[in-house]
Amino acid sequence: MTRTKEARDTAEKTTAQTAGTRVSPARKRLALAIIARLKEEYPDSDCTLEYDQAWKLLVSVRLAAQCTDARVNVVVGSLYEKFPDVDALAAAPVEEIERIVHPCGLGNSKARDISACMKMLRDEYGGKVPDDFDKLLALPGVGRKSANLIMGDVFGKPAIVTDTHCIRLVNRMGLVDGIREPGKVERELWKIIPPEEGNSFCHRLVDHGRAVCTARTRPFCDKCCLRDLCKKVGV
Ligand code: SF4
Numbered sequence: 001m002t003r004t005k006e007a008r009d010t011a012e013k014t015t016a017q018t019a020g021t022r023v024s025p026a027r028k029r030l031a032l033a034i035i036a037r038l039k040e041e042y043p044d045s046d047c048t049l050e051y052d053q054a055w056k057l058l059v060s061v062r063l064a065a066q067c068t069d070a071r072v073n074v075v076v077g078s079l080y081e082k083f084p085d086v087d088a089l090a091a092a093p094v095e096e097i098e099r100i101v102h103p104c105g106l107g108n109s110k111a112r113d114i115s116a117c118m119k120m121l122r123d124e125y126g127g128k129v130p131d132d133f134d135k136l137l138a139l140p141g142v143g144r145k146s147a148n149l150i151m152g153d154v155f156g157k158p159a160i161v162t163d164t165h166c167i168r169l170v171n172r173m174g175l176v177d178g179i180r181e182p183g184k185v186e187r188e189l190w191k192i193i194p195p196e197e198g199n200s201f202c203h204r205l206v207d208h209g210r211a212v213c214t215a216r217t218r219p220f221c222d223k224c225c226l227r228d229l230c231k232k233v234g235v
Contacts, residue, residue: 094111
């Protein structure tokens with residue numbers, strides 16, 4: 001299936017899912033204007049987790065919970081040196097995985113999820129990562145955010161990754177109204193973001209959230225490329 005057809009299918013699915021709910025044309029226009037501006041500002045935004053195979057992104061995205069991508073990128077080096085493929089990692093003792101991934105925090109639960117996930121890939125998918133959202137969601141330790149990231153980054157399919165930056169920024173910008181629950185934010189964004197733009201839009205939100213629309217300080221609205229568009233809700 002081509003990416004264009006995939007985008008169209010998702011758009012139709014999204015339209016069906018949101019049928020009966022009103023979407024303000026002004027909000028759609030705002031979304032498109034923000035997308036265009038962020039494209040200019042961050043033309044090269046991409047995932048900051050490093051990987052060369054799909055299963056490695058699955059591992060990294062699990063490790064990235066409450067940990068920086070930079071630290072994950074270092075830790076996985078040791079992990080893959082010892083367990084270089086799905087079979088090796090699936091057969092690894094959980095305690096050994098935990099010992100290696102400990103610097104990422106939550107070592108025990110992350111190690112258990114990674115072990116169970118690799119076993120499932122080995123036993124049910126011949127060691128391959130499925131390119132199906134629901135199948136991804138059924139893998140241990142994989143939530144909607146991770147499944148969307150894999151769909152978008154690995155398979156080039158429409159995806160909206162509602163991480164902490166995305167949720168903070170789209171609320172401030174006025175693209176959603178005081179919604180914090182990731183699944184609800186995702187549903188609202190599907191209504192106003194063209195499916196083929198979702199994945200890169202979310203990567204750009206991460207870059208913008210780190211550099212300008214920050215969480216730990218007041219956002220730097222005076223030097224923001226969106227200052228004339230953004231609603232600055234709660235700022
Ligand atoms: S104008 Fe301010 S609140 Fe809006 S996106 Fe820019 S930094 Fe964030």
